[in-house]
Amino acid sequence: MHNLRRLKPYLKPHSRRIAQACVVMVFVAIFNGAMVWLLKPVVDYVFIKKDPRMLAGVVLIIPIIFLTKMIFTYTQAYLMSYLGQIITQEIREDLFRHLHELSLEFFWRSRSGDILSRLTNDLTRLQDGIQFVPLYLVRDSLTVLILLVVMFFIHWQFALTALFTIPFAASVLSVLGKKLRTSSRKSQEIMGELYSRFQESLQGMLVVKAFNYESGAIARFQIENDALFNQMMRYFRATALSGPLMEFLGSLIMAAVIWQGGKEILAFKMTPGSFFVFLGSFFAAYAPIKNISQLNSKLQMALVSADRIFQVLDEKPSVVDKPLAPKFESLKSLIEFENVSFRYGGQERWALRNVSFKIQAGQTVGVVGPSGSGKTTLVYLMLRLFDPSEGRILIDGKDIRDYCSASLRAKMGLVTQETVLFNDTVSANVSLGNPHATEDEIIEALKIADAYDFVSRLENGLLTHLGDRGLKLSGGERQRLAIARSVLKKPSLLILDEATSNLDAASEKSVQAALERVSKSNTTLSIAHRLSSIKNAGKILVFNRGELAESGSHEELIALNGLYATLDRFQKISVEP
Ligand SMILES: Nc1ncnc2c1ncn2[C@@H]1O[C@H](COP(=O)(O)OP(=O)(O)OP(=O)(O)O)[C@@H](O)[C@H]1O
Ligand SMILES: [Mg+2]
Numbered sequence: 001m002h003n004l005r006r007l008k009p010y011l012k013p014h015s016r017r018i019a020q021a022c023v024v025m026v027f028v029a030i031f032n033g034a035m036v037w038l039l040k041p042v043v044d045y046v047f048i049k050k051d052p053r054m055l056a057g058v059v060l061i062i063p064i065i066f067l068t069k070m071i072f073t074y075t076q077a078y079l080m081s082y083l084g085q086i087i088t089q090e091i092r093e094d095l096f097r098h099l100h101e102l103s104l105e106f107f108w109r110s111r112s113g114d115i116l117s118r119l120t121n122d123l124t125r126l127q128d129g130i131q132f133v134p135l136y137l138v139r140d141s142l143t144v145l146i147l148l149v150v151m152f153f154i155h156w157q158f159a160l161t162a163l164f165t166i167p168f169a170a171s172v173l174s175v176l177g178k179k180l181r182t183s184s185r186k187s188q189e190i191m192g193e194l195y196s197r198f199q200e201s202l203q204g205m206l207v208v209k210a211f212n213y214e215s216g217a218i219a220r221f222q223i224e225n226d227a228l229f230n231q232m233m234r235y236f237r238a239t240a241l242s243g244p245l246m247e248f249l250g251s252l253i254m255a256a257v258i259w260q261g262g263k264e265i266l267a268f269k270m271t272p273g274s275f276f277v278f279l280g281s282f283f284a285a286y287a288p289i290k291n292i293s294q295l296n297s298k299l300q301m302a303l304v305s306a307d308r309i310f311q312v313l314d315e316k317p318s319v320v321d322k323p324l325a326p327k328f329e330s331l332k333s334l335i336e337f338e339n340v341s342f343r344y345g346g347q348e349r350w351a352l353r354n355v356s357f358k359i360q361a362g363q364t365v366g367v368v369g370p371s372g373s374g375k376t377t378l379v380y381l382m383l384r385l386f387d388p389s390e391g392r393i394l395i396d397g398k399d400i401r402d403y404c405s406a407s408l409r410a411k412m413g414l415v416t417q418e419t420v421l422f423n424d425t426v427s428a429n430v431s432l433g434n435p436h437a438t439e440d441e442i443i444e445a446l447k448i449a450d451a452y453d454f455v456s457r458l459e460n461g462l463l464t465h466l467g468d469r470g471l472k473l474s475g476g477e478r479q480r481l482a483i484a485r486s487v488l489k490k491p492s493l494l495i496l497d498e499a500t501s502n503l504d505a506a507s508e509k510s511v512q513a514a515l516e517r518v519s520k521s522n523t524t525l526s527i528a529h530r531l532s533s534i535k536n537a538g539k540i541l542v543f544n545r546g547e548l549a550e551s552g553s554h555e556e557l558i559a560l561n562g563l564y565a566t567l568d569r570f571q572k573i574s575v576e577p
Helices: 002-048 052-101 104-109 112-154 156-203 205-210 214-266 272-284 286-313 375-382 405-410 426-430 439-448 452-457 475-488 505-520 554-560 563-575
Strands: 334-342 352-360 364-368 390-395 412-415 493-497 524-527 539-544 547-552
Touching: 002 052, 002 112, 002 272, 002 286, 052 112, 052 286, 112 156, 112 272, 112 286, 156 205, 156 214, 156 272, 156 286, 205 214, 214 272, 214 286, 272 286, 334 375, 352 375, 352 390, 352 539, 352 547, 364 375, 375 493, 375 524, 405 412, 412 475, 426 439, 426 475, 439 452, 439 475, 439 505, 452 475, 475 505, 493 505, 505 524, 539 554, 539 563, 547 554, 547 563, 554 563
Parallel strands: 364 524, 364 539, 412 493, 493 524
Antiparallel strands: 334 352, 334 390, 539 547
């Protein structure tokens, strides 16, 4: 019930089409029920009484009736497909939009495969339900009703017998249907597994090759592929049986009806025409009964899927703007962390504990610390992807929770270890955060990032397509595009999270040079593994297990002879043996 209510806003704008579809379905049902009457004049007047005028009449009327039926059937199919498609299209769009409105926390909590399957499989099932449930409910129930009336009208004792066989036929059909559904669901699951194996190998081909994992991957694939074959054969055995089985059951009933009807005709209590109309009605009811027997399962499947879809749509973002939150314009003097603590959802351990520090406008602040000490978490809080569990982050004295978060992020330039490039042109990738940038501005940003040379060497320059995940570029080139992307935003704060640690020495040098140039004219928060890259920073923060352990300039920290000095000694040993 709840899910039906949730669907209402999607159905409402289409209420006129839905009404039209219902009217057309009623007509289709009437035609389906009334057509069996054609058998009576054919048998009684043409074949038995040998009336030539009736022959001509019947020959004329048959095409006309079928033409009309064709128009109604087509309109009905068109309207129902239209409704199924348009409603799921709208839900799909809402899902995509809603996913983008959710906070990062949601995506770490959920498996992407699960979300994808809701976007695809569940939506298809829902569409199926929207398209077929009303059809079975209105058209087929009405058809069966009309056919029953016809049968009662002709011979109520027979009709009563026939009425009793309906639940029997429906239950056989539903048992078979259940079997089909189970095996179809299982094969879909296996299909999903196979699909993800393909995906895994396609994405990880480099590792597959480097580790000679080809035969291992193939062997695992074969096991599942065999399982799919067996499951599909089980499915087809059930499908192949259901048709002939129903035919055989039908033949038994037919034999009984012919036996009884034959006696009635021989006793002149019934005309052969009426008998054939009766028999025709009985068999015409088969397809609609088959559909009605699937009605409940289709409805249930659609509702389960609707539920899974609405679960996603009902998710609330964890970071929410205050109503009428003002836009963040730019950093004027100071960014301040004030006793900030944070732990990730469901975690006991603090990722950051009681952290306080200041970044002056124009300053470059370096951040170092062992792996897992909370450096990246710092970035997430700065970008307001999460809110601190305790404490505040202030920009020019104002809590960042009081600003509109989109305007805040618009002024943060982020360069991470992993550069995500989209399957689009160089220029579109660079102007991601600033879609109104002019070509000149893009070129300038590329020059600052030391990327203009290699971009202009690409076959179509700025308009070169980067292919899937930017595979056409080297690590250093991708990184420089990421820097250009951030520079173009003219950020109030440039955040570098190990921006060079994925690169070889040569690319690191050029990226590092580009970064230093950018940092000079920007307020920068630079996280680094290699201490050499932040040595010149005005202030260095040293993190350890979520706490700010030390801070100061390079010289001060060396003199302190604490964690920083130890890290420095280790790196000197490994770099300069
Ligand atoms: N999504 C998450 N859910 C739960 N815990 C997390 C999550 N991300 C990080 N953590 C935990 O928070 C702590 C800090 O992680 P963070 O990524 O900030 O470390 P880091 O200093 O950036 O490390 P590295 O140098 O390896 O990048 C770690 O203990 C980590 O296990
Ligand atoms: Mg990190």
